[in-house]
Each structure stands twice: as C-alpha cells, then as structure tokens.
Amino acid sequence: MPDRRLLLLAGLLLAACSFFLFWGLKGPVGFILELRVVKLAALLLVGAAIGVSTMIFQTVTGNRILTPAIMGFDALFLLIQTLLVIVLGGSAYIGLLGPAKFLIETAIMMVAAMALFSVLMGRGRTDLHRMILAGVIFGVLFRSLTAFFQRILDPSEFSVVQGAMFASFNSVDTAQLALAGVVCLAAFTAIRPLIRALDVVGLGRKSAIGLGLPYDRMVLGLLALVAALVSVSTALVGPITFLGLLVAALAHSMMRTHRHALLLPAAAMISALILVSGQAIFERVLRMQSTLSVIVEFAGGMLFLYLVLRGRVR
Amino acid sequence: MIQIQNVSHVIGKSPILTGITTRIPRHGITALIGPNGAGKSTLLNLIARLTPLQSGQITVDDVDVSTAPTQELALKIAVVAQQLGVSSRLRVRDLVAFGRWPHHRGRPAQRDEDAVDQAIAAFDLQALQYRFLDELSGGQQQRAFVAMGVVQDTDWVLLDEPLNNLDMYHAKELTAGLHAMSRPGTERSRSIVMVVHEINYVAAWADHIVALKDGALVFSGPPDQVLTEPILSDLFGMPIRVVSIDGKPVILHHM
Numbered sequence: 220m221p222d223r224r225l226l227l228l229a230g231l232l233l234a235a236c237s238f239f240l241f242w243g244l245k246g247p248v249g250f251i252l253e254l255r256v257v258k259l260a261a262l263l264l265v266g267a268a269i270g271v272s273t274m275i276f277q278t279v280t281g282n283r284i285l286t287p288a289i290m291g292f293d294a295l296f297l298l299i300q301t302l303l304v305i306v307l308g309g310s311a312y313i314g315l316l317g318p319a320k321f322l323i324e325t326a327i328m329m330v331a332a333m334a335l336f337s338v339l340m341g342r343g344r345t346d347l348h349r350m351i352l353a354g355v356i357f358g359v360l361f362r363s364l365t366a367f368f369q370r371i372l373d374p375s376e377f378s379v380v381q382g383a384m385f386a387s388f389n390s391v392d393t394a395q396l397a398l399a400g401v402v403c404l405a406a407f408t409a410i411r412p413l414i415r416a417l418d419v420v421g422l423g424r425k426s427a428i429g430l431g432l433p434y435d436r437m438v439l440g441l442l443a444l445v446a447a448l449v450s451v452s453t454a455l456v457g458p459i460t461f462l463g464l465l466v467a468a469l470a471h472s473m474m475r476t477h478r479h480a481l482l483l484p485a486a487a488m489i490s491a492l493i494l495v496s497g498q499a500i501f502e503r504v505l506r507m508q509s510t511l512s513v514i515v516e517f518a519g520g521m522l523f524l525y526l527v528l529r530g531r532v533r
Numbered sequence: 534m535i536q537i538q539n540v541s542h543v544i545g546k547s548p549i550l551t552g553i554t555t556r557i558p559r560h561g562i563t564a565l566i567g568p569n570g571a572g573k574s575t576l577l578n579l580i581a582r583l584t585p586l587q588s589g590q591i592t593v594d595d596v597d598v599s600t601a602p603t604q605e606l607a608l609k610i611a612v613v614a615q616q617l618g619v620s621s622r623l624r625v626r627d628l629v630a631f632g633r634w635p636h637h638r639g640r641p642a643q644r645d646e647d648a649v650d651q652a653i654a655a656f657d658l659q660a661l662q663y664r665f666l667d668e669l670s671g672g673q674q675q676r677a678f679v680a681m682g683v684v685q686d687t688d689w690v691l692l693d694e695p696l697n698n699l700d701m702y703h704a705k706e707l708t709a710g711l712h713a714m715s716r717p718g719t720e721r722s723r724s725i726v727m728v729v730h731e732i733n734y735v736a737a738w739a740d741h742i743v744a745l746k747d748g749a750l751v752f753s754g755p756p757d758q759v760l761t762e763p764i765l766s767d768l769f770g771m772p773i774r775v776v777s778i779d780g781k782p783v784i785l786h787h788m
Binding site (some may be wrong): 425428430431434471476 | 548581582583603604605606607608610611612613614622623627631634635638639640679682685701
C-alpha cells in the first residue's frame with residue numbers, strides 16, 4: 220500500500236493541476252486549454268527533474284546544503300550555450316535543429332558535469348567543507364565566465380542567449396517538451412532499479428563498499444543521470460536556483476526516512492506542486508507582474524526559514 | 534587466514550606502510566596495536582578493500598582482495614570503519630538491517646529480520662532500536678555499527694577501534710561477545726581483526742597480536758610473547774610495567 224503522505228501529496232498535486240487548468244477558463248476553451256496543458260506538462264516535468272536530481276545529488280555527496288543548482292550546474296549549462304553561440308555564430312546556433320541542439324547540449328553537459336565531479340570528488344569527497352567551498356566557487360566561476368562571454372557578444376547574438384537565461388514557462392516549445400519528456404523518462408527508468416542501492420549509497424563510501432556495492436562506478440552513473448535531468452530542466456525553462464534545496468529539505472522533513480523509494484517520489488511531487496501553484500499565482504493573481512523564480516524563491520525561502528528556525532529541517 | 538605480502542602504502546608523499554609481510558590466523562581475535570600514526574587503520578582499510586592497494590598483495594582465505602568482486606567480498610569480510618558519518622534520518626534498526634544487504638540486495642526475507650533481531654539483542658540495543666541514530670551518544674552509535682558488521686554474517690569481521698566511546702561495562706561486554714563468537718568449533722565461528730588502543734583488553738582477550746610502528750611491522754605473535762616490558766616499552770616509546778594478576782598479564786602504563 221502506498222504511503223499515506225505520498226497519497227496526500229498526490230491529492231494536493233492533482234488539486235493544484237486542476238486549479239491551474241480550469242480556473243478563469245473563458246473564451247475559446249479548446250485553444251486556452253491546449254496552451255495550459257503544454258505549460259502544465261512542462262511544469263510537472265521540470266518539477267520532477269529538479270526534485271529527483273537534487274535528492275540523488277545530496278545522497279551521493281552526503282550533504283544537505285549543496286544542490287546541483289548551487290554548484291553551478293545550470294550556470295555551466297548557460298556557459299555551454301553562450302560558447303556555442305560564440306563558436307557557431309548566432310544564426311547558425313538558431314539554425315541548429317531543435318532536437319539535435321537539445322541532445323548535443325545535454326551530452327556536452329553530462330560529460331562536463333562528470334569531469335567536474337571526478338576532479339572534485341577524487342580527493343575532496345571525505346572533506347565535506349572543502350567540497351562545498353569548491354562547489355560554490357565553481358558556481359561563481361561559471362556564472363562569471365558566462366557573464367564575461369556575454370559581454371563580448373554582439374548585441375544581436377546576445378539576445379539569442381538571453382532567452383535561455385531566465386526561468387520562464389511562458390514560451391515552451393512543444394517539440395523540445397516532447398524530447399525533454401523522453402530524456403526524463405529514460406533517466407527515471409534508469410534510476411528505478413537503483414532505488415534500493417541508493418539507500419546504501421546514503422550510508423557513505425566506506426559502509427557502502429563494505430556492504431559490497433561497486434560504489435565508485437555507481438556514483439559516477441548517478442551523477443551522469445543528475446546531469447541529464449538538470450540539463451533537461453534548464454534547457455526547457457532556464458535556471459531556478461533554490462528550488463532544489465527547498466524541495467529536498469521539505470521532502471526530508473516530511474518523510475523522515477532514509478528510504479529513497481519514499482524520498483524520490485515525495486521530492487518529485489513537492490517540487491511539481493510548488494512550481495504549479497507558483498505559476499498559477501504568478502499568472503492569475505499577480506497578472507504576470509513578476510517572475511516565477513521570484514515567487515518560488517520568496518515563498519519557498521520563507522517556508523524554508525520557518526522550518527529551519529522551528530528545528531524541523533536538519 | 535589473511536596473508537599480507539610486502540604491502541606498502543603512500544599518501545601524498547608520506548609513506549604510511551613500508552613492506553608489511555605477515556599472516557593473520559583464522560579464528561580468534563587478532564589485535565592490531567601500535568602508537569598513533571603507526572598505519573594500523575590503513576592496514577585494516579587495505580585488507581577490507583576500502584582503500585585500493587598500491588603495492589604488494591593481500592589475500593583473505595586465498596581470495597585476492599584487489600581483484601575479487603566487491604559483492605563477493607561482502608559475503609566474506611564485514612568491516613566497521615572509524616568515524617562513519619551518520620545520516621540524520623536513520624533509525625538504529627534500519628542501520629543494523631543494512632548489514633544484511635549483501636545477502637538480500639534490497640529485498641529482505643524473514644531470516645534477515647530474524648538475524649537483525651538477534652544482533653540487536655546481542656548488542657543490548659533493544660531499547661534503542663527505533664531511535665534515530667543522530668539522537669544517540671557516540672558509544673551507542675558505535676554499538677549499532679558493530680552490530681551491523683556482525684549481522685553481515687561473514688567469516689571475517691574487521692573493526693577499527695570498536696571500543697571507542699564505550700563505557701567500561703559495554704567495552705567489556707562487546708569484547709567478551711566478540712571473543713565468544715570467534716572460538717573455533719562454535720556453530721558460527723568468526724575471525725575478528727581489530728585495531729585496539731586499550732592494551733589491557735588486548736592482554737585479556739586477544740589470541741594473536743600484530744604490532745606496528747612508523748609503518749613497519751615490529752612484532753607479531755601470541756600475547757604472552759608480545760606483551761612483554763621490553764617490546765611494549767620500545768613500541769610506545771615509554772617505560773611500561775607488566776605484572777601478572779591471576780596468571781594474566783596486566784599492563785601498567787598510566788602511572
């Protein structure tokens with residue numbers, strides 16, 4: 220029987236989805252619904268990708284502070300985009316076919332992320348503080364490099380990159396969405412058989428090896444999957460920095476367990492729930508007078524602070 | 534039997550172990566002793582394949598630890614390392630149950646639950662079994678980790694300072710328990726290898742001693758040959774008296 224808390228989350232998520240789809244529905248119903256369904260699919264997909272990738276990342280690195288976004292995974296993605304525009308030129312970049320471009324970006328991202336982590340985790344793994352410090356510095360480095368390259372771009376070419384820089388669900392490309400769905404589905408299928416082993420990975424390297432888990436190989440594979448999920452969500456809507464941190468903390472404090480069979484679905488649903496309700500408030504209440512990330516990070520940040528101060532998040 | 538052949542180890546530029554060759558007998562308790570920084574933990578981690586071997590060879594019951602699949606080794610060697618991180622959302626019983634992972638790979642059966650029950654009883658953890666690990670004291674956590682190693686049901690159990698943080702009562706109970714399960718001829722006789730600093734526990738319970746100093750093997754053999762005033766005084770670099778009480782050596786090193 221599924222866990223009660225998961226059922227509750229599923230119910231809330233369903234309510235938020237129908238609220239998003241049907242609230243204030245007037246005019247050409249079919250047309251508007253179609254737009255909203257595409258947007259909703261993107262929200263759910265990105266939510267699940269961010270929730271699951273952050274949870275796995277934190278288990279692998281054995282910390283609760285660092286997330287792929289804080290480490291600059293998404294900044295790395297923007298850097299790759301910017302470099303592609305510089306190398307290929309703006310028109311050629313746009314001329315790249317949607318699916319091909321998406322797959323190339325995801326592949327580059329996975330290779331870059333794994334290289335980064337092999338270097339970072341080789342020695343620093345046992346030293347959490349050093350890893351967090353290195354991670355934050357890498358994040359700043361990627362952001363600064365991206366900003367630098369964007370400054371030397373031609374203004375017209377800059378506008379090409381600009382589209383990818385801010386989190387936005389208002390311009391989701393259906394072809395890209397379908398492709399992102401396929402990549403996400405592939406990643407989730409790959410993660411499914413590893414769910415029980417993830418619990419062992421959470422014990423740390425020494426215990427995991429002692430229990431007969433091929434730890435180093437497994438961690439590399441998991442990080443590749445994390446990189447794939449982060450690229451998918453960043454490619455689709457742009458960076459949402461603190462959502463992952465918030466979601467992982469909420470999932471941990473809600474589920475109070477070490478079992479990923481419960482943690483991963485909880486994280487995916489909480490993340491989707493926050494995005495869907497955030498976007499609904501953004502569109503219908505604030506009439507688009509802000510950005511989604513501001514809402515998510517403001518409301519989410521308040522909730523997070525509240526939980527930390529109440530001692531619910533550890 | 535564990536055979537260690539010409540094992541050397543370097544971390545960065547500093548040599549940790551140099552040309553160690555020795556044997557650790559099957560059954561009984563083998564104690565690794567020596568001053569801080571002698572390389573005891575490194576040697577233990579190398580035997581347990583937690584640290585990759587740089588040079589030399591280590592075999593456990595004729596299985597080469599650097600080439601055998603880690604999954605297979607987990608059914609042969611259990612290891613309780615030092616300073617294991619504690620995740621905050623783990624209950625004592627869950628931790629102990631992880632010791633059964635090599636047997637069920639994530640799908641525990643009834644006999645796994647039974648083994649966990651037994652280990653929890655044996656290590657006096659019944660009252661704590663549903664508590665979160667990070668709410669316990671260091672000694673209580675330590676007992677849970679040792680229970681996890683024992684429940685793995687392997688021929689060899691390697692422990693890095695298992696007596697750390699334990700009070701007198703639990704230190705004695707734990708050592709006596711390990712001693713009992715390592716007697717040859719009992720139903721499930723294990724071989725225990727442990728790093729110990731409490732030299733009087735070594736004197737009272739160990740069957741074999743391996744003494745290291747500055748990364749080199751100083752002496753290995755039975756307690757009555759190793760625990761002598763000249764060897765101990767030289768090993769730890771201080772004057773040490775050994776007296777005999779009820780026929781057992783008692784080491785006076787604290788006065």
